[in-house]
Amino acid sequence: MTGTTPKAAAARESLLDLLSSIKDPELPVVNIVELGIVRDIVVDGDSVQVDVTPTYSGCPAMQVIEQDIVQALEGDGFRTVKVRYVFSPPWTTDWLAESTKTKLREFGIAPPTGVETSGTADLVTLRRTRKTIDCPYCGSANTEERSEFGSTACKAIHYCNSCHQPFDYFKDF
Amino acid sequence: MTPASEVAENDLFEYLLRLGDDRLVLGHRLSEWCGHGPILEEDIALANISLDLIGQATLYLGLGGEMEGKGRDADALAYFREAVEFRNLQIVELPKGDFAFTIARQFLFDVYSLHQLEFLQKSANADLAGIASKGYKEVRYHVRHSSEWLQRLGDGTEESHNRAQKALDELWRFTGEMFEPDDVDNRLAEAGVVPDLESLEQKWRAMVSDVIQLATLSIPSDTFMLAGGRSGRHTEYLGHMLSEMQIVARSHPGASW
Numbered sequence: 054m055t056g057t058t059p060k061a062a063a064a065r066e067s068l069l070d071l072l073s074s075i076k077d078p079e080l081p082v083v084n085i086v087e088l089g090i091v092r093d094i095v096v097d098g099d100s101v102q103v104d105v106t107p108t109y110s111g112c113p114a115m116q117v118i119e120q121d122i123v124q125a126l127e128g129d130g131f132r133t134v135k136v137r138y139v140f141s142p143p144w145t146t147d148w149l150a151e152s153t154k155t156k157l158r159e160f161g162i163a164p165p166t167g168v169e170t171s172g173t174a175d176l177v178t179l180r181r182t183r184k185t186i187d188c189p190y191c192g193s194a195n196t197e198e199r200s201e202f203g204s205t206a207c208k209a210i211h212y213c214n215s216c217h218q219p220f221d222y223f224k225d226f
Numbered sequence: 227m228t229p230a231s232e233v234a235e236n237d238l239f240e241y242l243l244r245l246g247d248d249r250l251v252l253g254h255r256l257s258e259w260c261g262h263g264p265i266l267e268e269d270i271a272l273a274n275i276s277l278d279l280i281g282q283a284t285l286y287l288g289l290g291g292e293m294e295g296k297g298r299d300a301d302a303l304a305y306f307r308e309a310v311e312f313r314n315l316q317i318v319e320l321p322k323g324d325f326a327f328t329i330a331r332q333f334l335f336d337v338y339s340l341h342q343l344e345f346l347q348k349s350a351n352a353d354l355a356g357i358a359s360k361g362y363k364e365v366r367y368h369v370r371h372s373s374e375w376l377q378r379l380g381d382g383t384e385e386s387h388n389r390a391q392k393a394l395d396e397l398w399r400f401t402g403e404m405f406e407p408d409d410v411d412n413r414l415a416e417a418g419v420v421p422d423l424e425s426l427e428q429k430w431r432a433m434v435s436d437v438i439q440l441a442t443l444s445i446p447s448d449t450f451m452l453a454g455g456r457s458g459r460h461t462e463y464l465g466h467m468l469s470e471m472q473i474v475a476r477s478h479p480g481a482s483w
Contacts, residue, residue, distance in 0.1 A: 107360065109277075109278060109281060109360070109364060110278055110281030110282045110284070110285055110357075110360055110361055110364060111277040111278050111279075111280055111281020111282070111284070112281065113277075139356070140285075140353075140356030140357050140359065140360055141352065141355065141356035141359060142359070143356070143359040143360045143363065144360070145363075176340075176366060176369050176370055176373065176433075177369065177370070177373040177374075177433060177436060177437045177440070178440070179374050179377050179378070179440075199267055200267040200268075200270065200271055201271070201367055201370065201371060202267075202270055202271035202274035202275065202367070202371070203270065203274075204270070206274060206277060206278065210267060210270075224367075226363055
């Protein structure tokens with residue numbers, strides 16, 4: 054957020070509050086501000102532009118989120134609402150706050166544990182060390198990865214060997 | 227070195243079509259597995275990867291349409307061009323084959339895409355770099371998926387080993403095209419916008435050889451290579467695929483839901 058005057062900053066804060074009421078349609082416990090995809094809000098009279106960064110290239114939730122943003126801001130009295138996609142720097146799960154991770158865990162989704170995205174050494178070996186993901190239900194570390202691709206682009210499928218419950222892992226990205 | 231700002235928009239448009247078409251066609255081929263995967267987890271994985279690829283294609287084609295400046299968006303480019311106007315590699319348009327063929331093709335393409343996007347993240351063109359940096363993160367997951375499967379298939383049963391080797395043998399002649407530069411590649415590489423194909427090929431070959439060895443498979447000795455996709459010469463399969471992919475958009479132009 055680029056701050057200008059205290060008044061403009063306050064206006065932006067209140068719009069952020071408004072956008073916090075928009076949930077990710079595929080992840081209804083987390084709102085789009087907590088998810089870290091709202092990057093900037095620029096107000097110019099009765100028009101407003103919201104900069105949004107997509108999570109995954111093909112995430113179908115983005116279209117719904119765009120409509121929700123337009124609807125919320127038009128409802129707030131803006132005549133023109135523009136949603137602009139920005140790609141740099143790319144969105145990362147490292148932007149999720151601890152409080153957001155707690156919400157995910159309480160919802161039954163194991164939160165991301167930190168991204169390692171440099172180098173290619175661990176990319177192509179079956180014997181790579183896999184992270185231990187604690188079960189969001191019973192807390193056990195005795196879990197295993199079933200697939201790095203799950204019910205949505207952002208989730209992987211894991212299984213808990215202690216409470217025998219399959220669970221989603223919000224994968225590091 | 228040519229400054230990035232002086233690069234012809236026409237060259238960029240051409241390169242963005244290549245990036246977009248590779249992913250659009252491969253993503254569509256992969257989507258044909260939806261509901262037909264060998265196991266549930268794999269069905270979901272292939273559909274997820276397909277979604278990533280089609281999402282990436284939408285971004286490249288969208289930017290391409292802006293560069294072209296004729297008012298064509300990603301949908302117009304995807305649904306209203308003929309096969310001869312597609313700029314994808316021939317390898318991505320081949321029918322999906324069996325699971326081993328699909329995995330071997332994904333693997334050969336994923337490793338190419340990984341190193342291509344690794345460079346493009348730092349492209350002198352900022353818009354291209356932004357889109358590529360997102361795709362790069364996705365492709366890291368794709369490479370893990372396809373390389374692990376290739377190892378399981380190659381080092382699995384006699385049946386899976388033979389099928390994986392047969393797939394590599396059939397696909398190998400389509401890989402040369404990835405690294406055959408033309409004037410567009412040369413001009414853009416000179417300006418630091420896209421990777422130089424010679425160094426890309428070295429990185430590809432090193433990783434591909436490693437995994438093929440781990441999978442107890444062999445690199446085909448075939449050195450005959452096909453080419454032509456980048457200039458619109460395609461196999462008979464692309465037209466059939468496009469007619470299916472484009473029929474709804476062409477039958478109901480402008481329809482939305």
